[in-house]
Amino acid sequence: MNWEILAVLGIPLAGGAALALAGDRRWAAELNVALSFATFAAAGALTARVVRTGPILAFEEQFFVDPLNVFLVALTAFVAMTTSIFSRPYMRIEEDHGRLSAARLRLYHSMYQLFVFTMLLVLLTNNMGILWVALEAATLTTVLLVSLYRTPASLEAAWKYFILCGVGIAQALFGTILLYMASQKLLGSGIDALLWTHLAGVRSQLEPTVLSIAFVFLLVGYGTKVGLVPLHNWLPDAHAEGPTPVSAVLSGLLLNVALYALVRCKVLADGALGTPFAGELMMGFGIASVVVAAFFLSRQRDIKRLFAYSSIEHMGLVTFAFGMAGPVASFAGLLHMTVHSLTKSAIFFAVGHATQKTGTQVMEDIRGLIRARPTIGWGLIIGTVAILGVPPFGVFASEFLILTSAMRQEPWATPLLLLALGVAFAAVLSKVQPMVFGDTSEKFPPGRLPHQPALLPVFAHYAIVLTLGLYMPPYLADWYREAARLIG
Amino acid sequence: MTALLTPALVGQIINVFAAVLLLVSFAMLAQRRILSLIDLFAAQGFVLCLSTAFVAWATGQTHLYWSAGLTFVLKVLLLPWILHRLIRRLNVKWDVETLINIPTTMLVGLVLVIFAFNLAQPVSELAGTVTRGTLGIALAAVLLAFLMMITRSKAVPQVIGFLAMENGLFFAATAATYGMPMVVELGIALDVLVGVIILGVFFFQIRERFDSLDIRHLEKLKEE
């Protein structure tokens, strides 16, 4: 009986129900924050326990915690908490600006909690079937959040999000079925045959032909949710049209979680095939995503689309790192997941308040933030510098590791990556700099924001990212190493 | 009774079911009228349900009865009913427009079927089930549904294609593995149900925004 897992999963689930029933109360937002905080606390406890006692199997092996997923659990819970802190004033302001009704807020809050629940379930479950179910559920919970504003654009985005991810994830189901079929012969039919721990135990005996096909389906399926080119088309729309907190968690968390699922499958495929086939596929998709996304960047006019494409780029980088495999590369990939989700969510916080302050998402109309509201301006420019991989921020640390191991393992990829990084740098900086600096444009709605924006999360995230760039606590490093070892 | 059911015979009967399923998929691919499309979807579900039940009976996999029942309730009764109501509520009476003309689609579908068989051949060798021969057909059904989604230009047919794909997957599960474990089956069913409900919500929202369910209205978000 393991109360931490129970709490980690139970709190958001119950919270979602509670917020749905509670209706539109003034304190809904505070409750949301409180629940997220409780979840984070529980996740902390779980982490502590795993660090203390090593991997955990619970509830007749249905749940499984090892260093790999526990660090993602902690990260998810943390970012979910900061995002809820940010969304409290943000959504109030949206309400005051008349873009949202109280009923929508109610939907938002309960769905937010359910979304967190589904992600945590994906991370914690030991059952590849449940993992699929939860990931699909994650789509379903967010699709209504994307269309929260009910504008034509948001509806279109949500529709594309739903159809593309739905179809994609259906392929993943086929892959799961094949996986089950392969494992059945070894583990007998029944629930055990889908438990990752068991699969991992026998992965070297799994049928290679089946596994290779299965992995293709899983890659296309989960890859769609990761946003790998050319399966990425839903991503920019969904990020740009949804409410900013949703963009933050989509980009900061959901992509990570989907990638986590993909990595778990890769481990099995590698075991069965004994060839670098799976890794090569992932590297190919990774490179494609990095390069294509980098070239997309310079055409953007909408600030949230801009950073959505940047997310594709970074996810591609991580996928490439995991594809390369090897202790250093996997370590770098995990580190990059962490710093990217922290930095990108913080950027979206800043962007959200910037758009509220200026009343537009069109970058040409956003000017001189640093004069309109210095904290927002600095938040945006520092985040941009960080996400572009400029030291001393942690993003550079992981990119340094990825690039250096690429130089050793996949020299052909290095120039491509560097080219893409250079192009992305030029594009993003040329967009963000004029928004932050210079004179404010007259179009801005006069006066201050009706609620004090919550910028603490922004700088908290940056502080963590900065620290990771300069100093990584030994236990954290060991933890990453452990996780990297699991990925292989 | 079961005695005179040699595995071979069982296999043949299941193959018959599979063939019918594939036939229905092709029919859906070719179908122009939306209401009959829904009926075909229901029919597909029914065939699926029958085959599942038969496999359960023939192989004694009792949990397959449950999934058969689930299929019946969900895909034969509930979803078609919901879709019918939607059609009536949104009174969309129009015929299905396709982006590619039907014969071409059929040809492509044919190629897909061959590809699917070809692909499933080595895999089904390895499956331990009497039903393994149908894996290729299941895959074909999935791919055909995919193709249908691509070619249809209206929201509802696309969704039906989506659900048809779900059917194909379900059939694949039965064929390759006598069905997934119960928990997973339930979870999948739940997802499908919720998905359809959300879709319903969507239809109304899209309808009220664009006063049409033609998804070609949904092409504003793009890069110039």
Added chain:
Amino acid sequence: MSFSWSGAAAQLTELVLAILLAPLLLGWVNQCRAWLQNKGGPGVLRPYLMLRRLFAKDAIVAHGASPLFRVVPYVLFGAMSMAAAIVPTLGTDLPYAPAADAIALVGILALARVAIALAAMDIGTAFGSLGARREMMVGFLAEPALLMVLFTASLISQTTSLATTVETLSSRELAIYPSLAFAGVAFTMVSLAENARIPIDNPATHLELTMIHEAMILEYSGRHLALVEWAASLKLFVYSCIGIALFFPFGIAQGGDATGLLLALPALVLKLAIGGFLLALIETLSAKLRIFRAPEFLGTAFILAVLALLLHAFLETP
């Protein structure tokens, strides 16, 4: 750099001699020019008289002038005297030679040029800045050419110390250096330009559009003008001595023996006289170039100097 009292004496004599003889050389050149143009000529001692008259006069300083304007003439004079002290004219045992070599010599000349150009811009007259600009234009082409000429000699003698150069060059019994021939031509062109001579400039005119040197010193008068003029004549003297030291070093006393010095003096005077006459001859025979042609003229000099260097590099290096 062995210090010897005789050397110090020689050094001092050289300096004083240069300062005293410089105006004479100028007078001689003008006289020769007059003769070549069938004129009577002002007489060889004319520059001395002019200097004395200028010194006696009050110095008139323009209203807008800054202290810089009044300091420069002394600096100019000092710099030129230093240059004269560096170049070996009579003997090669100069205690001051190690303090400044060929490169430093070019440096001093550049210093003087910059100083006078700045002074010319100080008051802010049209002619002043015009003269400064043209002077610097001449300078940035002539200076590297001069440096290259000196380098050719330095490469031959494996040193940049002028004294040692002269020793090596004069001690070689008539070795033929094609590089030195090129260098000689380049040097002649450079020194014409540097000393404000035809074809680049005309010392005897105040024709506004063409003048360079005169334009810069328009605002000077009295003792300041005297010093500037004296410095100018020193410059001519220094250039002549460089030419002699590099191309006709024979007769310059090796070491510091008194007899050598005594013999060197008439030799020097003779060589200067010939040099001055040749200068006058060149001036008479050539016509003044338009100012826009000056860069081409000097560019040619520069190229010739570099050619000299190249010739040395692959003809004369074993």
Added chain:
Amino acid sequence: MNSSPLGLTLAIAVAWLALGALGLIAPRRLRFVAHVLFPLGAVLAAALAVVALGAIAAPPHVYVAPLGLPDLPFHFRMDALSAFFLLLLGAVAAGVSVFAAGYIRPGEGTAPGLQCLWYHLFLASMAFVLVADDAYGFMVAWESMAVSSFFLVTSDHRQAEIRRAGYLYLLIAHVGAISILLCFGVLQGGTNDYTFGAMRAVKLAPFWATVAFLLALAGFGAKAGILPLHVWLPEAHPAAPSPVSALMSAVMLKTAIYGLLRVTFDLLHTQIWWWGVVALAVGLATAIFGVVFSAVQNDMKRLLAYSSIENIGFIVVGFGLTVTFAAYGMSALAALALTATLYHCLNHAYFKSLLFLATGSVLHATRERALGKLGGLIHRMPWVAWLALVGALATAGLPPLNGFVSEWLLLQAFLFTPDLPDGYLNMLVPVAAAAIALAAALSAYVMVKFYGVVFLGQPREEKLAEAHDPGIAERIGLVWLAAGCVALGILPVQVIRLIDFVSGPLVGKTLSEATARSHWMFLAPIDPQRASYSPLLFVVGLVVVTLAAWFAVRRFYHGRVRRAPPWDCGFPLLNARMQDTAEGFGQPVRVVFDPFFRVERELPTPADAAPRYGVKVEDPLWYWLYLPIARVVERLTGFVTVLQRGRISVYLMYSFATLLVLLFLVR
């Protein structure tokens, strides 16, 4: 380790960071920032200079910090090379910080507190660059340097061209950083160990060594501003506040030289002779290009920026000579060339920062930076004018100031090139020497233009009448740097004794034995018989003769002076507009070096009611190199956007196709 020079250096750097953080307490409190933080920063800088001075002779000292990546903690190492550049940093930063204390204003741009933060972060990161001993630590420090200076450059961000300058600057800095990262990737040569110690141990094949060298040349060149990566420099340096321009030009460019030396002579073992030729060629091109362009500028800070490019060219030429000599094993000559290089680094740091600070004072006193609107300031601001004169003469490379010394050394190094075994080389090198001489002469031209137009002549604008000298803090800063220029010019032997500690480990020989044989006043790098120069005697002689002349004139004649209107060939109505404009003064260079420029003229037609004459001189490289690249990228972005056309069926087709292709692959 805290007592060791390295420990003290790190402590000082950290203290700088702390000062920067203090700036955030009260970002808008000018008095606190200006009168407390910046002076403290200056004190720290002076302390750093002292520490470095002591450390040059000390043996290398290593320290591994418990920071950085888990497998690659920050390594720090202090050797003579680091110490020398730290000395440069401290000595210059001391003067600049004092100046900045008086200089910074609240202004329209970034708040003083934030400026203080970025300024001290800039200083600290430069210090860290100089002591970093592993690739990661180096990159972190290097890029922090770029970012902090980027924020400083754009601190007056309301002007569009300043934002553009900042963007260009950071972009090229980043590209350079990428190239440096690649260079390290090559240097670690398969041992996945990125500490410099490990790189020293690796023996690279000639090919890879060459790759590493070229990558380093490109990467550090981008920061140093060598052709064709110089375009950011004339934009960014003028854009920054003057103290920052001074630091960037004086110290930051030198960190690039430091990196170049570190990679070429410390991390790489063998040099190949033609590396030197490449560097030599690039350096010459840079020097000529820089000086020619600075001659035609009419913005005083741009003029100085281009002059910085020229000086970097000189330094790279010296570097190239060093490499070639070292490759041929002529250690003594390599030491000579290296000494010239390092000496010029030091000199340029001093006189260029002096001039940039002077322009800063002019800027504050007149709110004008266009040369066409200045003039006659020597009357209004004598302090700045006379101190700037020192800087200008030093920049022009005139004896007895410091600029001349390094030029002298460099030319001496050239005079030894005939000893090179390669026939073509010693034919080529005289040409190089000629080009150097030409550049030096042109820099004199530039300085006469700069000084004459800004400080001499008549004021070209009414408002210049109320210009005035800056406050005491700024004067102290200027005096400090000017004194440095003079000292470095007068006492070269003592400085070279310091440099010997650097050149010994790098090229295996020093100049000390030669200098030791000669008298302390005489600079005789190889052999007194070959060449010697004694600035001290030189100055004494000059001063004595000049004073003698002065006394003589006073003694035998008189000192009477009458003031009168200018004569000007008798022209009565003289006014300020009759002086040469900056454009006019640059005209000869524009004519002689016409092919260098891309000139746009605005000529009035005879019918013009209000005729205007304008000349815009532009950098052709911008059109030949950079715009084409931009166009290519633009086209590529056009291609990718095809992927995102908004039609969902097409999107489904993509994933369908992907699926089929992959399935086809696996079967």
